Amino acid sequence: MKRPSSIRPSPIRQFVLKVYSRCNLACDYCYVYQLADQTWRQRPLAMSPATVRLAADRIAEHAERHRLPLVGIVLHGGEPLLAGEAFFAATAKTLRERLPATTAATLAVQSNGVLLTEPMLDVLGEHGVRVAVSIDGTPAGHDRHRRYPSGRGSYADVERGLALLNTSPYRGLFAGLLCTVDLTQDPVATYENMLRFRPPRMDFLLPLGNWSARPPGRTEDHASTPYADWLGTVFDRWYSAPEQETQLRLFREIIHLLLGGVSHFEGIGLAPTSVAVVETDGSIEQTDALKSAHDGAAGTGLHVATHSFDDLLAHPAVVARQSGLLALADQCRQCQIRRVCGGGFYPHRYEAGSGFRNPSVYCPDLLALIGRIRRRLGSDLRRLARTAG
Amino acid sequence: MSDKDLDVESDLVDLGGLDLELLRTLRDTALAQAIHRVLQSAENPEEATLGFQQFI
Numbered sequence: 001m002k003r004p005s006s007i008r009p010s011p012i013r014q015f016v017l018k019v020y021s022r023c024n025l026a027c028d029y030c031y032v033y034q035l036a037d038q039t040w041r042q043r044p045l046a047m048s049p050a051t052v053r054l055a056a057d058r059i060a061e062h063a064e065r066h067r068l069p070l071v072g073i074v075l076h077g078g079e080p081l082l083a084g085e086a087f088f089a090a091t092a093k094t095l096r097e098r099l100p101a102t103t104a105a106t107l108a109v110q111s112n113g114v115l116l117t118e119p120m121l122d123v124l125g126e127h128g129v130r131v132a133v134s135i136d137g138t139p140a141g142h143d144r145h146r147r148y149p150s151g152r153g154s155y156a157d158v159e160r161g162l163a164l165l166n167t168s169p170y171r172g173l174f175a176g177l178l179c180t181v182d183l184t185q186d187p188v189a190t191y192e193n194m195l196r197f198r199p200p201r202m203d204f205l206l207p208l209g210n211w212s213a214r215p216p217g218r219t220e221d222h223a224s225t226p227y228a229d230w231l232g233t234v235f236d237r238w239y240s241a242p243e244q245e246t247q248l249r250l251f252r253e254i255i256h257l258l259l260g261g262v263s264h265f266e267g268i269g270l271a272p273t274s275v276a277v278v279e280t281d282g283s284i285e286q287t288d289a290l291k292s293a294h295d296g297a298a299g300t301g302l303h304v305a306t307h308s309f310d311d312l313l314a315h316p317a318v319v320a321r322q323s324g325l326l327a328l329a330d331q332c333r334q335c336q337i338r339r340v341c342g343g344g345f346y347p348h349r350y351e352a353g354s355g356f357r358n359p360s361v362y363c364p365d366l367l368a369l370i371g372r373i374r375r376r377l378g379s380d381l382r383r384l385a386r387t388a389g
Numbered sequence: 390m391s392d393k394d395l396d397v398e399s400d401l402v403d404l405g406g407l408d409l410e411l412l413r414t415l416r417d418t419a420l421a422q423a424i425h426r427v428l429q430s431a432e433n434p435e436e437a438t439l440g441f442q443q444f445i
Contacts, residue, residue, distance in 0.1 A: 014440050074444045110444045132445045176445035203445050243417040259427040265440045275441045289443055345442060380420055388411050
């Protein structure tokens, strides 16, 4: 898509560095290894120090050009902690020292949680790297999908890692928990088990899928809304707590949008995408959940050795994701909830042959969930207004 | 992005008239936090950008 003249490029503010391309788990829904894209096979195991320096310099260049006061850097994978403590110490140092003095950086790692040890947490803490962990609810729910290659479940090891993360020297590093929705698991039990770890924030991700590879349970029946029903049950439990127990990102963002705010994560809303991914070999890519669409779907042909992040902003797919309503399917542009839904998460819109200019494969669920939250919010706010009046 | 794309139509109540005493009665509920957030962002507008979903 060519950038409409009315729309200025929006700078990249979050940089995902794939520091390790392999994983020690074999989760059955993983978009890196189990779905359409197989480019991981050609990548080096770890990001080399030279590539880290190149990436750091490109981030600094972008931050300076766009006068960014803050950037977010997420160390990701594969399983990033496989890169080892020395790698994290050196990488964090390189990233921070190459930024302009006017730009601060938040550093974080998204991990499967099984390699959280005291030595690793000591290094992460020393360098201000926060830790986010993926865990799929209850032991049974988690071990249904998140297993070692041997078939053994990983819950016990994740639980051990999270227990350590919650001890006093490390608690301040705890960023939050991510869970992929499994319709076969009880939603409240899933949520409440994750609450046991006292996450400051959490989120539930819809399984990656699209019109050509439907997610589990997402049939062609538009009247069926299993994911809205599941998430709606969690919403009622979360929202009704006398004191908020954790920040639940999807619900917070939907509420914020309904109240006239703007979203800050790519699963919902119309705001421009602001994410760039750098693979272990230095390739610059789009958000890597696009790997669920087709082989090479996240690729751009760009590399940190030869291209800037401004070159990424000119890529047609990035232009589309920074063009708000203009890039949406006609059906979405006419939809009553378009400014909240935003067409849903971009990878969910894919259909072989027609690309991404489609509604989300989760459209019925998004409509139902946003409607449910809107009704509850509206009812509570009208009651509040009557009290105030 | 044009302002038109950022406008969110809402049939919800105007939050501008809510006073802090009333908000205190909500304690620290999800609703209270949501109202605080939108009032804060009205005073200090945030850049509208979409962050990475595969990280929390």
